[in-house]
Amino acid sequence: MIKLFYLGLVYGVFILPITAQDISLRSEIANVHKVLNFHSNYINENEKVIAVIDGGVKADLSNFHDSFWANENETSNGKDDDHNGYIDDIWGWNFAEGNNDVSRNDVGDWHGTPVNSIINSLLKIDSYDSNPVKLLNVVKGASIESIQQSLIYIYQLKKLYNQSNGAKGANIIAINCSWGKEYLFAEDYPEWCAIYDSLGNEGVLVVSSVSNNHENIDFVGDMPSTCESDFLITVTNSFEDGTKVFDAAYGLENVDISATGQNSYTMLNTGIYGYFGGTSAAAPYVSASIGLIYSLPIKEFQLDLTEKPKETALFVKKALIESVYKHKSLEEKTVSGGLLNTFNAVKLICDYYNKPHLYNDIFKSSNLLSLYPNPASDKIRLTLESNISKLMKVQILNFNGQFVIEMNVNVKKGVQNIELEINSLNTGIYFLTLENTEKRKMLKLVVK
Numbered sequence: 001m002i003k004l005f006y007l008g009l010v011y012g013v014f015i016l017p018i019t020a021q022d023i024s025l026r027s028e029i030a031n032v033h034k035v036l037n038f039h040s041n042y043i044n045e046n047e048k049v050i051a052v053i054d055g056g057v058k059a060d061l062s063n064f065h066d067s068f069w070a071n072e073n074e075t076s077n078g079k080d081d082d083h084n085g086y087i088d089d090i091w092g093w094n095f096a097e098g099n100n101d102v103s104r105n106d107v108g109d110w111h112g113t114p115v116n117s118i119i120n121s122l123l124k125i126d127s128y129d130s131n132p133v134k135l136l137n138v139v140k141g142a143s144i145e146s147i148q149q150s151l152i153y154i155y156q157l158k159k160l161y162n163q164s165n166g167a168k169g170a171n172i173i174a175i176n177c178s179w180g181k182e183y184l185f186a187e188d189y190p191e192w193c194a195i196y197d198s199l200g201n202e203g204v205l206v207v208s209s210v211s212n213n214h215e216n217i218d219f220v221g222d223m224p225s226t227c228e229s230d231f232l233i234t235v236t237n238s239f240e241d242g243t244k245v246f247d248a249a250y251g252l253e254n255v256d257i258s259a260t261g262q263n264s265y266t267m268l269n270t271g272i273y274g275y276f277g278g279t280s281a282a283a284p285y286v287s288a289s290i291g292l293i294y295s296l297p298i299k300e301f302q303l304d305l306t307e308k309p310k311e312t313a314l315f316v317k318k319a320l321i322e323s324v325y326k327h328k329s330l331e332e333k334t335v336s337g338g339l340l341n342t343f344n345a346v347k348l349i350c351d352y353y354n355k356p357h358l359y360n361d362i363f364k365s366s367n368l369l370s371l372y373p374n375p376a377s378d379k380i381r382l383t384l385e386s387n388i389s390k391l392m393k394v395q396i397l398n399f400n401g402q403f404v405i406e407m408n409v410n411v412k413k414g415v416q417n418i419e420l421e422i423n424s425l426n427t428g429i430y431f432l433t434l435e436n437t438e439k440r441k442m443l444k445l446v447v448k
Helices: 023-029 033-039 112-123 144-163 190-201 279-294 299-307 309-322 342-352 356-364
Strands: 002-007 010-015 048-054 092-094 133-139 172-177 205-209 232-237 257-259 264-267 273-276 370-372 379-386 390-397 403-411 414-421 428-435 440-447
Touching: 048 112, 048 144, 048 279, 112 133, 112 264, 112 279, 133 144, 133 279, 144 172, 144 190, 172 279, 190 205, 190 309, 205 279, 205 309, 232 279, 257 279, 279 309, 279 342, 299 309, 309 342, 342 356, 390 414
Parallel strands: 010 414, 048 133, 048 172, 092 133, 172 205, 205 232, 232 257
Antiparallel strands: 002 010, 264 273, 370 379, 379 414, 390 403, 390 428, 428 440
16 A cells, blocks of 8 residues: 655655554654664764653664663672762662662563554664663653653753763653643642652753643643643644544644654564554654754754753754644644644754755655664665656675566655565575666665
8 A cells, every 4th residue: 555645845755554653654654764764874973862651662673683772880889889878870770679670670661662663663773773862761650740750850960961071971862741630730749740850950941741641731630740840742643644633632722743652653662663653653753853853964953952951952952843734633732733844943043043055955865775773674764865756676685696576666755664574485595676767775784
């Protein structure tokens, strides 16, 4: 089945089984992967960190290789080496159990692991062994006190980083919070809401998902969504065409933006790929987009992040809100009235810093090719980009050079994903080619 949709100036063609809704489709609607591949040539040396407050993560899964931030000022010796009040917090802290085990005895968490996986997959750059933006996990408990402790822990790490000029702490740029407390109002929790302003003053944006209920949180309440902090970005959930999911909260005053989290295909806590959805899956797309934007190789922008962290964080949020893809199902339901569009946000920032050539570089390449996951067992996603509409041939060859899969694809101008079923292939090494009259590219594919 071919699905065609229009988004800004980018057309996308997706060849998908009729029931498949994988993470690559949503990432392309958010326009993340094209920016990502562009960054492989312009990696900023100043490592950024996205904190994830959730239920834990199964960190030993293969797709998390070298994806986590490590506290270099702490060693595993039973002592508080960096004197921050937490013993051996090398990988973060578990406030639910009062220890440093964010993997929860290697069991992980059914919710926290796919949340981490979505962010990690969107930030992964094919030509690098590790992501330029790392993940830091903090495990919260069920109590409001535990939530506040988790936020304050992250605040202290970022403040220490700023005060020490990067020698200590962590350069945290965003916090993903795919959770909330229903039917509560900010006026009853001023201390909780105040923490978001403190984080913002240090340059940290907080992304929080709303409830999975068809209700207006402006009237029924939700925390932290109803906090009035300018540094909080609240996210609801949409289908791939931008339509708001029915069972996703809304609010013209307290819900900022939507992202396409519904039925995201990502790594689950079991170690296999599967579907994960709801507003919990929508928020990570916004968090990952912040990670990409904060890594833009604009010298003046990077300087502002250091010298004016508060103002620059507000600027990035403004760019995300103003750059959305407008959708009628989100009008009068969200502040922005639309769907996350990272490409447009990048353009706004490039224009502000008078770097149109940088934005043009992001779009100028033709026939960009990436493959994910690899190794794979049942299906793969091919990402490509073209300056013009053209007929292209996708072929998979075995080790002997024989064609085992072949199809013609009408590629439209812009970025698109093609999903291929490979469950008919035996275990082994194959080669995938993208061929047209101008050029030919080839990638190695490992089927397991």
